[in-house]
Amino acid sequence: MSQILKHQKTCVVIGASHAGVNFAFALRREGWEGAIILFDADPELPYHRPPLSKAYLTGDDEIDKNLLKSAESYQRDNIALKLGVSVSRIDRKEKKIVLHDGSIQAYDKLVIATGARPIMPVIPGTTTARNLFPLRTAAHVSEIRARIKSGSVTKVVVIGGGYIGLETAASLRKLGADVTVLEREERILSRVTAPEMSVFFQRLHAQHQVDVLTSKNVVSIETNSEFNEVVCADGDRFKADMIIVGVGIHVNMEIAKKAGLSIKDGIQVDASARTNDEHIYAIGDCTFHYNPHYNRFIRLESVQNAVDQAKVAAAAICDKQPIYNSIPWFWSDQYDIKLQMVGLSQGYNQVLVRKDPENEKSFSVWYFKDDSLLAVDAINNAKAYVYGTKFIKSGEKLDKSKLSDLSVEFKPTNLVSE
Structure with a gap:
C-alpha cells in the first residue's frame, strides 16, 4: 500500500483487542486510504483473549501463538500499532x-474500543495476599501457569462461579491443582442460565474433584508466610497457595464519560456504532447498543459482538449505511464439555430441556417468553445450536410438545408449529 500522505485523514483507535484490531483491518478493506493508528496500554502484540482461561492456561505455547494478527499484517495494511501507550483524555473540540x-x-x-477490566472486590487482605490474580491479560495467565507448573502452587481458590471462574477451575484442575470455587449467589451462573444448567455444571465439576460451593460470600483474606486463608461470612475458611478472582468486569468508559459522550450501561451508540459525537464511534465490550431483534439496548461481553460492531463501524465511517442486527452467541469449554449459547435468555418464563437419549452429556436448554424463543444453550450438541440460531433469527413459532418429545425426530421441519 502506498505511504500515507499528510493531507489524508486519520482514524485513531483506542484499544487494540478484538474490537479495535478487527475494526482497523475492516476499515482498510472498506477503502479508507488515510492513516490508521491503534493505541493500547498492553505492551503485547494484540492476542486472542478467550483461550486465556482455557488452551493458553493449560498449554505450553507463548502468547505469540495466539495473536490476532501477525506483526507483518499491520505493516502490510499500513496500520500503526502503538503498544504500551495509555490515553488520558479526549479533546472533542480540537479533535485530538x-x-x-x-x-x-x-x-x-475516533473509535473507542477500550473494553473492560476485571473487578477487584474490596475485601480486607487482598493487597497483601500471596499469588492473587485476576484473569484478564496474557501477563496474568503466564504468571499463573508458571507457578502451577513449577509445583510451588498446589491449592487454588477461585472466587466467582461465572463462566470465567469455572473455565479457569477446569483448566487448573487439568494441570493437577486442588481447586475450590466459591460463589456468593445461591447457585453458579445464576445471572445467565436456568437452574438446570447450574446443576449440570456443578455436578460436572464435582466429577472432576473440584469443590464448587455456593452461598459463600468472601469477607476477608488472611495471609501468613506459608499460605492464604480465604474467610467467608458463614465462618468457613479455605487455605490457598493461589487465589484467582473472577467476579465480573468494570466497563472502561471513564475516558468517554470525561469527554461528555452519552453513557448508560456503557458508551451509548446507535445502529452504526456512532456515539452522540458524529466523529466518534465505540465498539465492543464497552458499548451500550440497540439490538433490533430484542427491541432493547444491551451491553455484551463477547468476541462476536466485538467483531460485528467493528465491521459496522468501519463501513459507516466509509459512508456506507450498515445496521447492527446480530443475534448474540457465546461459548464455553470445560473438561470434555462444549457449551454453545445463542440469543439472550433474560426475561424467559419457560424452559424446555431436550436430552440426547444416547449421551447424558449431550442436551439442549430452550428459553421461551410465552411462545417466543429467546435463547438456546447447547451442551455438546452443535445441531441444537444451529437450529436454535435459525429459529431465533426467523421468529418461527415452535411446537413445544414436539421439541421436548424425544420420539419426534430432531429436525426443523418437525419442530415448527403447523
Missing part, C-alpha cells in the same frame, strides 16, 4: 487525544 506522557494525536475519526 492526549496521551499519558502529554503528547497529542489529532484525529478525523
